[in-house]
Every structure is written in C-alpha cells, then in structure tokens.
Amino acid sequence: MSGEKEIVIGVLALQGAFEEHQECIEKGTGCKTIQVKTPAQLEGIDGIIFPGGESTAMGLIGTVDGMWEALKTFTKSGKPVWGTCAGMILLAERCVGGSAVIENGQSLIGGLDILVCRNYFGSQISSFEMATPCPPGFEEGGSYPGVFIRAPAILTAGDDIEVLGKVVATPCRQAAVVLRELENKIANGENVIMMGVVDALERKDGLKYVDVKRENAVPASDGEEKKDTSIAEMEKIELPGASDGTNAREVICAARKNNTLITAFHPEITTDYRWHQYFFNMVKESLQ
C-alpha cells in the first residue's frame, strides 16, 4: 500500500453501536470510516471494528450471503481488527454461555485463542461503569472509563496473547451455572469449543426464584493485585445449582495479539477516544 492513500476504517454494521464507533474514530483521529454490511464493502478498508451489540443477532444476520466467510478471510489477512463486547465474542475461538436455542449456539469468526463467557457479569441491572487500564502509550489522562453492558469476559487466553486489562468479579447466577458445567466437562477431559447456557430453572424443580435482592456487586480491582472478593457475601447468593462460593475470578477485559484487539467494555459510548486512537495507530503501523 502506498502511503499516499487515505486510510479507511470499516465498521461492521450488521447491528449494534456502529454509528458510535464511526463518530469516535472520526472525532478522535480524523480518519475516514465506512459501514460494512456486505463482502464487497470489505474491499479497500485498512482495518475493521466489530462493534458492541447482540452477538447472537450479529451471528445470525452475518451468516448469509457469504459475509461470514469474507469476514474470516479478512481477519486472517493480518489487517487490524478490533472487537468490542459482542464484537469481541465474534473474534473468540471458544465461547460459553451462548444461546441454547440456536443450533450451533453462537456463530464465531474466530481468530483469537481465547475462551469467552457471554453475559458473565449478568443482566442489565448488573451493567456497570468502572475505571479500567488505559491503552498502552496513552497513560496521559489516567485510567480509562470502562462501560460494561451485559458484558462478556475472557476466562482464559493463550500464552501468546498480551493481556491489557483485567477485572476481578463474581459471575452472575446464570454464568456461574455455565462455569460449573464447563469445569465438569474440562475435568472429564472434554475440549469445550462452545457451550450454551443451562436453563437454571429447568435444573431445579419448578419456579424457585431465590434471592431477588441479590447484591449486584461486581467487586473488582483492576487486575494489579488479585483480591479475594468477599466470599461471605457470595455465599448469600443462592444460585440454583451454583458452585461452592469460590467463584469470584479474575477475568480479562482487554487484550491484543498482533493486529487483533479486543475489549469487553464499550469505548464507543464514551467521549474518551484513546482506545480509538490506539487502534488507529495499529492501522497506521500495519500500513508501513
């Protein structure tokens, strides 16, 4: 590519907060953006952002007309790719907590050796804002305002993946059930690629809704030191089929491998453009 050509960043526009990403890129870096809905629109872009939204919906909308294959080819091409929240799920090789309704659960584009858990933190009432680490090289301005909305979390990542941020948090009831099931499977030597949610109510007899006034606490530190979050508090959460209360864990909320960047939170709905500038730099460097 010649240095003369104007850089264009595409934003996957099947569903979700794609206009927000465009606005952040344009305001934060001045770079041109386009919406990508068809394979033809992947031509001529220098990087792509997979926005936040509903990952199941994107997976279903995207898997027609060869769009999914085109996106797989694009992510393998080595051009910079950034997934936020739902977009991060799409980039994972392995996903648990997917829909139990849809055949094959969640359609993934893949590419990153990570295991994500959908809706790890819980439903909307557990969505939260928290200070998270800023992108490397953008320390000016301090920590970054992380907005987590029904967010996924990365449970495990391959050795070659650079972790850029962590959170210590208790999984929500449904995620706790999924994680326990996952651990059972791993203990049995299964290699879990994909796993749907387990219907917590079906597992118990009838409708027992326990502890609606659950602490919505997402006790967390930002990963520097792993705090053992209050076990006593968690024991109050009587999850239908929950594990023994040791399930507060350290999860990854931002990571990078080569030209692939992922964040579990939503930089697109803040006015702090540092992650967008960081990604723009990735795109610029990839063209040199």
Place this chain on the structure above:
Amino acid sequence: MSESTEFKIGTTTVKKGLAQMLKGGVIMDVMNVEQAKIAEAAGAVAVMALERIPADIRRDGGVARMSDPAMILEIKNAVTIPVMAKSRIGHYVESQILEACEIDYIDESEVLTMADEENHIDKNQFKVPFVCGCRNLGEALRRIAEGAAMLRTKGEAGTGNIVEAVRHARTVQKEIKALTVMSKDELFVAAKNLQAPYELVKYVADNGKLPVVNFAAGGVATPADAALMMQLGMDGVFVGSGIFKSQNPAARAAAIVRATTHYNDPKVLMEVSTGLGPAMVGISDIKGDPVNFRDREGGNYTYDGVVPPKRDLHGPTETQMYGSSWNK
C-alpha cells in the same frame, strides 16, 4: 492504574448504553417461552415479554396489566438476549416488581391500561432503564426528563397499520429540524410550546438529534414496514403483534430482522419480502376504532370514546386472568 476499584451501576451511560447496543435490531413481543425461542433464533436483539400482545388487548378489552413474573422469569431463563417487560403508565410498583425480576428494560407502555392519568413514573429512581413511547418531540423530551433512557414511536399498537408510526417519526424529526435552525432566543418559547425542559430543548437544538435512541413501534407488520421506518431515520424496530399474528412467524421474524439491517438495499428487501404468507389482517380505519392507545399520556388524557365491549375469550388467552367485569 490502580487508583479506583469503584464501580457504578444504573448510571445514565449504562442505561442509555444498552439501547445503543440494540440499534439496528428488532425487538419482538412474545407471550411464552416457545415464541421467545423463535424470536431469538430469528435474530431478535431483545424480546418483550407480555401476556397478551396488543392486537389481543384491542380485541378483548379489559384491564391490561403487567405480566406474571413467573412467565417473565421463564422467558428470561430460556433466552440469552435481553428481556423487556411492560409496566402500566404511572404504576411504579409494577416497575419495582419488574426491577426485582432483574428485567433488562421496562416499557412504560400506553398499550397497558393507564394506572395514573396525571403522572408518569419517575424513572430516575430506578436502576433498570425505561423505554417510553412518543408522538412528538415535546412528549419525547418530557419522557427523557422523567428518566427514560430510550424512546419509541407510539404508532398504534395491534393494528398492523404503519400510518401512526410514520406520523410520529416524521413529527419528531420535523420538530428536531425546526429547533436546529432557530436562533438562541427563540428556544425559550420553543421549550414553552413543546412543554419540555429548556435544557433538553437546547441539547436537541445544538446536536440535531435526541439524547437517546429512538425506535419505531406500533404497527410494523412487514419487512417493508421495518425498512421504511429505518429509512425515516429510526434506530431500530419493535414488532408486536405483526409476527405472531401472521401465518409463518419464524420466517416473518427472520425477514424483518434482515430488512432492518439491509434497509437501504431494495434487492435484499425484495428477497426477504417474497413468499412470507399472509401478514396480520390489521385495522385500516384507526380513527374509527374505539381503542386509542396513542393518546394516552399523563396530564392531558381524556377519554371520550366508547368503552369497547369485552368479547368472548377463546384459545390460549382463556386461561389468563382478566380484571374487567364489563358486560357485553
């Protein structure tokens, strides 16, 4: 980097944020777990759990209330997409119950019978976000002032007729455009005329858009209806009776989802509109219909129509609870 481990829930950013994540998507009314699963498999971004869809509320009459939490929780456990539920206008205890259900979004809905003809719910008091209907910019801004984190057109639910939704979408946009070309000193009287807070009027004038996401709702029955509303500038689509009152709900749901994504591509729209089977029958004479959901707003609501007769119940609704003792 380790300065703060504090986190905040229920903030405005978080509340508005979920609606932003739903943009470009379709939210579907469902009455049971089976329908919720069909909706999720068709690509819905969220489902609205309710006992009777608007078309049935229109037909059957009676007091329409919040759904049974058992049914909401069942649906919440069956799908992984966000689940919304409706609360009556002004009935903040129903909303408290829905919040205790950990519902993802509450619709303070005119489709349910009004519980308070003067006041809406103070939605700022809740951690769960609210969506509300609007016919015009003034109504939109009044709801935002009360704490709504998402808006939708009111349309006229349960009619399968898009005309009111189009009217409301165009009205809101026309009024937004009018504000953007006003000089600063005109905005004060504009706020008075709109019966909305000046700060919000100023925001709209400065930014040329609403501070929250605005979806289309009330009368969407076909993929073309959905695409029309998207081309009119809506951020996404609610489909109520249109899907499960049609002959082939799964196919129609998937078609509306695709039409909403590719709303600007007539070729795709042609493809998805083909061979869907009959749409819901619907109501063409909305002005002559005794039921009027759209004019229900706290503070200026007067009912001068005819109370619709309660009809014989049949089918699965027979087993449900009705509060009305109206005679035929």
